Amino acid sequence: MGDSRLPTSYMTPGTSSFADFLGVEAPDLLPSRRAVPTGDAGDLAPHGTTIVAATFDGGVVMAGDRRATMGNIIAQRDIQKVFPADEFSVVGIAGTAGLAVEMVRLFQTELEHYEKIEGTTLSMDGKANRLSALIRANLGLAMQGLAVVPLFAGYDVAADHGRIFSYDVTGGRYEETAFHSVGSGSLFARGSLKKLYREDLDEEGTVTAVVQALYDAADDDSATGGPDLTRRIFPVVHVITADGGRRMPDAEVSAIADRMIASRMQRPDGPAAPLT
Amino acid sequence: MSMPFYVSPEQLMKDRADFARKGIARGRSVVAVQYADGILFVSENPSQALHKVSEIYDRIAFAAVGRYNEFENLRIAGVRLADMRGYAYDRRDVTGRGLANAYAQTLGTIFSSGGEKPYEVEIFVAEIGDEPADDQLYRLTYDGQVADEHGFAVMGGAADVVAGHLREHYVAGSSLEDTLRVAVAALGHSETEDRVIPAGDLEVAALDRTRTQPRKFLRLRAARLAEILGGRGAPTSDAASPEDALAGAAPHQSGTDDPSDPTDQVSGAVPPLEDPVTGEPPVAPPVAPQRQEPAPGDSPAGEPPTPGSPPPPTEPGQV
Numbered sequence: 001m002g003d004s005r006l007p008t009s010y011m012t013p014g015t016s017s018f019a020d021f022l023g024v025e026a027p028d029l030l031p032s033r034r035a036v037p038t039g040d041a042g043d044l045a046p047h048g049t050t051i052v053a054a055t056f057d058g059g060v061v062m063a064g065d066r067r068a069t070m071g072n073i074i075a076q077r078d079i080q081k082v083f084p085a086d087e088f089s090v091v092g093i094a095g096t097a098g099l100a101v102e103m104v105r106l107f108q109t110e111l112e113h114y115e116k117i118e119g120t121t122l123s124m125d126g127k128a129n130r131l132s133a134l135i136r137a138n139l140g141l142a143m144q145g146l147a148v149v150p151l152f153a154g155y156d157v158a159a160d161h162g163r164i165f166s167y168d169v170t171g172g173r174y175e176e177t178a179f180h181s182v183g184s185g186s187l188f189a190r191g192s193l194k195k196l197y198r199e200d201l202d203e204e205g206t207v208t209a210v211v212q213a214l215y216d217a218a219d220d221d222s223a224t225g226g227p228d229l230t231r232r233i234f235p236v237v238h239v240i241t242a243d244g245g246r247r248m249p250d251a252e253v254s255a256i257a258d259r260m261i262a263s264r265m266q267r268p269d270g271p272a273a274p275l276t
Numbered sequence: 277m278s279m280p281f282y283v284s285p286e287q288l289m290k291d292r293a294d295f296a297r298k299g300i301a302r303g304r305s306v307v308a309v310q311y312a313d314g315i316l317f318v319s320e321n322p323s324q325a326l327h328k329v330s331e332i333y334d335r336i337a338f339a340a341v342g343r344y345n346e347f348e349n350l351r352i353a354g355v356r357l358a359d360m361r362g363y364a365y366d367r368r369d370v371t372g373r374g375l376a377n378a379y380a381q382t383l384g385t386i387f388s389s390g391g392e393k394p395y396e397v398e399i400f401v402a403e404i405g406d407e408p409a410d411d412q413l414y415r416l417t418y419d420g421q422v423a424d425e426h427g428f429a430v431m432g433g434a435a436d437v438v439a440g441h442l443r444e445h446y447v448a449g450s451s452l453e454d455t456l457r458v459a460v461a462a463l464g465h466s467e468t469e470d471r472v473i474p475a476g477d478l479e480v481a482a483l484d485r486t487r488t489q490p491r492k493f494l495r496l497r498a499a500r501l502a503e504i505l506g507g508r509g510a511p512t513s514d515a516a517s518p519e520d521a522l523a524g525a526a527p528h529q530s531g532t533d534d535p536s537d538p539t540d541q542v543s544g545a546v547p548p549l550e551d552p553v554t555g556e557p558p559v560a561p562p563v564a565p566q567r568q569e570p571a572p573g574d575s576p577a578g579e580p581p582t583p584g585s586p587p588p589p590t591e592p593g594q595v
Contacts, residue, residue, distance in 0.1 A: 005385045006378050010353040018359055025356075029364055087489075109363050112491075116331055116355045 018113035019106060019134060031102040032137035042145025046075035048100060050185035050217045050224040051082065051092030053153045053164045054197055055178060056206040059241035060153045060162025062090045063210040065185070065218060066233050067225030068097050077228060082236045084245050086111040089127055089154030090238040094183030099141065100148040107131055124156040128165045128173055136171025151182045155240045162240065179210075185217030185224035192216035195273040207237055207248065208256050212270055215260065227257045292387060292394045296418035299396025303341040304514070305432035307463060308400045308425070309446065310411055311455035314483040314492065315402045318459040319432075320514060321479040329481040331493035333358040333370045335404050337483050341432035342397035342418075350379060350399065367490065372403025376414040376422055384420025394418055398431040404483040404492060408449065428459075434466060441465040453504045456480065456496075460505060474511035475502040 007025075015021055019030065027033050046068040053062040064081035067074060075097075082092040083104045091107060093100035110130055115121050122130065131152055138148055152165040164176040179197050181189040192213040201209060211227075214235050218226030227234050234257045237248040264270060306319040306328055317329040317339045328347075329339040332354050340347035357378060358370045379399060387394045399416040413425040428446050430439040441462040447454070460478065464471040480496040487494065496504075 004381050006353045006357065006382045010356050011349050011382075013349065013352070018356075018363070021356060022360070022363070025360065026364070105363065109359050113355065113359045116359075117352055119325075119327065119330075 016114050016117045017130070018110045019130075021113075022106075030137070031099050031106060032134070032141065034141065036141060036144055036146065038144070040145040041141075042096070042147075043071060045099075045146070046070045046079075046097045047223065048079060048081045048094050048097045048183065050181065050183035050189055050214060050221065051094055051151045052181045052186075052189045052193065052210045052213050052217075053092065053151055053176075053179065054193060054201075054206050054210050055153075055162040055164060056201050056203060057199075058162075059155055059203065059239060060090075060164060061203070061206045061210055061237065061239050062092050062151065062153045063207070063214060063235045063237040064092050065214050065225045065235055066228070067218075067223065069223045074225075077225065077231065078233050080236050082238050083108070084238065084247070085127065085131075085152070085154070086115070086121065087244045088121075088157060088240060089124070089152065090240055090245055091131065092151045092153075092182070093148060094150070094186075095148040096141075096146040099138070099146055100150070103134055103138070103148055103150070107134060110134075123158065124154055124163055127154065128152055128175075131165075132167060132171045132173040135167050135169065139170055142169040149182050151180060153240070155242060155245070157242070160242070181213065181217075183217075183224070185214075185221035188220045188224075189213040189217040192270070196271065203239060203241075204256070207239065207253075208260065210237070211235060211253070211256055212260055215264070216270060227261065229261070288390075289388075293419065296387070296394045296396050300342045300398050300418065300431075301433050303432045305430055305434050305438050305463060306339045306341050306400065307428065307430050307438060307442065307459045308339060308402060308413055309428040309442070309455050309459050310408065310413070310426070310448070311452055311482075312408065312449050313452065313486045314404045315411055315413060316452065316455050316459060316482045317400070317402075317480065318456065318463060319479045320463050320473050320477055322477045322513070328479055331481075331491070332375065332401075333362065334367055334490045335483060335485075335492050336370065336372045336375060337400075337402050337481065337493055339400040339402070340397055343395070346395045347397040347399065350382070350395075350397065353382075354379065354401075372401050372412050372414065376401040376416060379416050380420045380422045382420070383416060383418060387419040400429065400431065402483060404485050406485065430462075437466055438462045452482065452484075456501075456504055471514070472508045472511045474513055475505055477513055 009025055022029055047070070048068050049065060051062065051064045053060060062082050066078045068076040068079040079097065082090060085091045085108055091104055093104060107130070111122060111127060131150060135148060135150065142148070147169045149169060150167055154163060156163050164180050166174050166176050166180050166182060178199070179193045181193065193209060196209040196212055214224070215226055218224040232254060234250060234253045237253050238245055239248055304320045306317065309316045315337070317337065319328045319339070321328050326344055328341065329337065330351055332338045336358065338351050338354055340351070354375055358375060362370045379401065383395055386392045395418055397418060401414045401416065403412045405411055413429055415423045415425050415429050415431060427448060428442050430442065442458065445458045445462065460473060461470070464473045476498045478501055480501055482494055482496065483492045484494055485492060
């Protein structure tokens, strides 16, 4: 750490936002301040793909597949795309993986920084708005093909239920009810959840539904990875309830995935929803 | 031509140190104690909003006594420094030693620079390791000195008395509950009595290495404290202290040197500085010239009318 006196800017009262402070003190560390030569840079770096989130009575679940692609190449088989943002919220990322992971780190620091400086946590809407501001700052890079589109979910301690927010590349923030999905396989995942999701699902049922949805996404989207049975790689699942968030242990996720695959051996398209 | 007063560097530093010490001495004490699973901070602080103990980073905590606005400034700077370091490098690269160094340099520079008022603060910077032997506790004084403390440390108003009580009763490696009881008893201890501090007046926080989250800092709320401390007899709140700022209260002027009041104008045992050339005591500022006595019969307005005499004639236009 610094061997001399703390710089005056550190001692100046003012912003509780780490991103704002970073913008003044070390702007080159902000993911959005990178100068990128003109042209499409979208094919340079790996892309993360499908993220799914769904609420249940008492919490919210977010899951992401493990694949990162670069064109037709599978860049990584076991990438982590769902991260805890703080104790009661979680953020999943689709889009340019490198920028997205850096943005998640900035967002995590932002929430923690606010909590430490102010002595209280941001409200759920406050967190969602901060993430919106970070994405908006990235619009220039998004227009050059380096878009980051997160999905944000958490347990709203004040309102006592789980909430999901989706975003567009301009920083637009939209609250979703029940379930949502982002990324290349999101259309298939959302279609699948439409048929599988029910409001009375419990925690395990909701996890099963989102794992099924990821399977359906992987079934039809080449950029989404399905469960890797030989390497035992399964989706990353985060569950957040009033007691806080936790990553579901791999053993529990693999047990759910194994049951799902066993039933898909009988019916490869997954469970059939009633017609009426 | 007037000669500027000469002040020896020793005298200058002594004055500044006296000033800072006075400010620190009027606050209540903060205790930091090592226990089996980490480091515990206990302070008597009736305010629920103005914290004396706070989180800096995953394994680093900050505690302070003295002037609130000054140590709050240092705390925020510490949070910014730690978060900046953790973001630019990695969470493991944020160390208590580095933070203590930055604080020491800052306090030292401010203390010895002529242009700034010395900070009236004392600080603990604590960091826990994976084992009790790796725990670190630094105590920083207003002039930027750093001391590496082991076991327990006390700072603030009655630091000596509290430390004396802790020295007799502290047991290394005991549980959180036992350590808390000892620390609270020490804070309530004074030369004349042993006071039971109400659980609601305590500010207690710990760095607990058994927590599963990466952030090891936690506050113990009043309900938990009451549960741990149990029946201790009738609690007595501390008398109002100068640090409990009352709304509308102004610094009082006193004719004596009151160490608990840094705003008093009297410097006690420190004699006024003599003129270094002539050896004469300093000259008092020139006295304002006496007002001219009014001539008899010339009654100025504003002087109260003598009882029984007619009211002074009013100017034309006056009602």
